[in-house]
Amino acid sequence: xxxxxxxxxxxxxxxxxxxxxxxxxxxxxxxxxxxxxxxxxxxxxxxxxxxxxxxxxxxxxxxxxxxxxxxxxxxxxxxxxxxxxxxxxxxxxxxxxxxxxxxxxxxxxxxxxxxxxxxxxxxxxxxxxxxxxxxxxxxxxxxxxxxxxxxxxxxxxxxxxxxxxxxxxxxxxxxxxxxxxxxxxxxxxxxx
Amino acid sequence: xxxxxxxxxxxxxxxxxxxxxxxxxxxxxxxxxxxxxxxxxxxxxxxxxxxxxxxxxxxxxxxxxxxxxxxxxxxxxxxxxxxxxxxxxxxxxxxxxxxxxxxxxxxxxxxxxxxxxxxxxxxxxxxxxxxxxxxxxxxxxxxxxxxxxxxxxxxxxxxxxxxxxxxxxxxxxxxxxxxxxxxxxxxxxxxxxxxxxxxxxx
Numbered sequence: 585x586x587x588x589x590x591x592x593x594x595x596x597x598x599x600x601x602x603x604x605x606x607x608x609x610x611x612x613x614x615x616x617x618x619x620x621x622x623x624x625x626x627x628x629x630x631x632x633x634x635x636x637x638x639x640x641x642x643x644x645x646x647x648x649x650x651x652x653x654x655x656x657x658x659x660x661x662x663x664x665x666x667x668x669x670x671x672x673x674x675x676x677x678x679x680x681x682x683x684x685x686x687x688x689x690x691x692x693x694x695x696x697x698x699x700x701x702x703x704x705x706x707x708x709x710x711x712x713x714x715x716x717x718x719x720x721x722x723x724x725x726x727x728x729x730x731x732x733x734x735x736x737x738x739x740x741x742x743x744x745x746x747x748x749x750x751x752x753x754x755x756x757x758x759x760x761x762x763x764x765x766x767x768x769x770x771x772x773x774x775x776x
Numbered sequence: 777x778x779x780x781x782x783x784x785x786x787x788x789x790x791x792x793x794x795x796x797x798x799x800x801x802x803x804x805x806x807x808x809x810x811x812x813x814x815x816x817x818x819x820x821x822x823x824x825x826x827x828x829x830x831x832x833x834x835x836x837x838x839x840x841x842x843x844x845x846x847x848x849x850x851x852x853x854x855x856x857x858x859x860x861x862x863x864x865x866x867x868x869x870x871x872x873x874x875x876x877x878x879x880x881x882x883x884x885x886x887x888x889x890x891x892x893x894x895x896x897x898x899x900x901x902x903x904x905x906x907x908x909x910x911x912x913x914x915x916x917x918x919x920x921x922x923x924x925x926x927x928x929x930x931x932x933x934x935x936x937x938x939x940x941x942x943x944x945x946x947x948x949x950x951x952x953x954x955x956x957x958x959x960x961x962x963x964x965x966x967x968x969x970x971x972x973x974x975x976x977x978x
Contacts, residue, residue: 603956605808609887612803654863657881658855665848691847697804697885704881749968749975753800757964764957 587718589774590711594722597773600698601730602764607698611731612756621735623682625728629721631671631693632702635664636720639703640713660703668693698727733763785904789911795888796919796963797970802888805879806920807959813936816924818872820917822861822880827889827916828909829857834897835905841898850893851884858883888916919966927953927962 600606614624639660647653675683702723706716746755795801809819833853841849862880865873897905925935931954933941952958
């Protein structure tokens with residue numbers, strides 16, 4: 585039951601993008617087309633779960649017993665960077681079409697704060713390993729959900745008549761604001 | 777690229793190539809911490825310190841770093857500076873450290889810092905790189921301050937804790953502005969405003 589609550593809380597109530605502001609760069613960058621948004625979302629879910637499954641044991645079995653907790657930031661970012669490289673290589677070999685459509689944004693997952701954010705946040709929240717993995721899965725799905733909704737709306741916005749100063753990023757931010765208001769409807773659904 | 781003087785490198789980050797409003801980098805901390813002007817300044821200064829440090833070190837080691845592995849090396853340099861800032865803030869500014877929380881370690885993945893390392897510090901000498909870091913840092917801090925101040929005025933009627941709009945407003949403010957949607961909305965409006973302003977000057 586607690587796992588379900590953590591999942592819903594991470595995916596909807598405390599949506600990573602729309603209420604915690606993590607992963608805004610890919611949210612604005614890759615939400616132009618629905619296909620690449622879905623691809624990016626899946627890549628992020630995968631890397632998030634993978635990253636937490638490595639960083640959690642690292643923190644609890646290596647850094648903490650050795651009193652090296654202050655090395656958290658450095659070690660976590662290195663692990664995430666190598667994981668991203670791995671995902672990139674796998675995609676390049678097996679799904680070249682997706683690899684090309686994600687373009688420069690795949691290496692940018694490294695600097696996606698959602699990934700480092702979830703790795704550190706799972707430690708800060710003192711979740712167990714299983715709970716952390718559920719948390720990562722929920723957060724990744726929440727990220728994908730926000731990204732796909734955003735991409736769907738932006739595809740329609742392309743043809744709309746936007747006032748000149750608002751063209752590009754400003755209108756997207758206002759769109760994100762409205763989406764965020766919509767997601768506020770989920771608040772108090774669960775509290776974890 | 778045309779060579780420009782040291783003053784240009786310092787000044788460009790403030791308006792012309794403002795990292796947030798023009799280059800659209802570093803959005804996550806920008807939106808997350810600007811619920812008040814004070815948090816905005818604190819985040820800006822922390823990021824500026826990291827940026828100056830990483831820019832100068834990366835510029836110093838740029839000739840020894842093999843091209844293929846430069847990104848991991850840059851990230852390690854940046855992460856080291858972030859750890860320093862994290863420890864300093866934990867020791868001397870504990871209140872701010874608690875408020876900014878998760879977003880201090882996340883300075884590592886602030887696109888501005890890696891972006892400047894890659895685009896500027898890895899190609900220029902130490903002096904210009906430090907100036908670039910200071911300029912970009914000031915641009916970032918100012919943007920965060922204004923965004924935080926606007927949100928704070930509308931969301932709670934105060935700036936840096938001083939009451940601006942009077943008691944009656946503080947009792948019944950536009951709370952939405954300090955909630956997440958307000959961050960997106962205010963930044964969108966600010967960007968549109970800057971666009972109007974810069975396009976008129978052209």
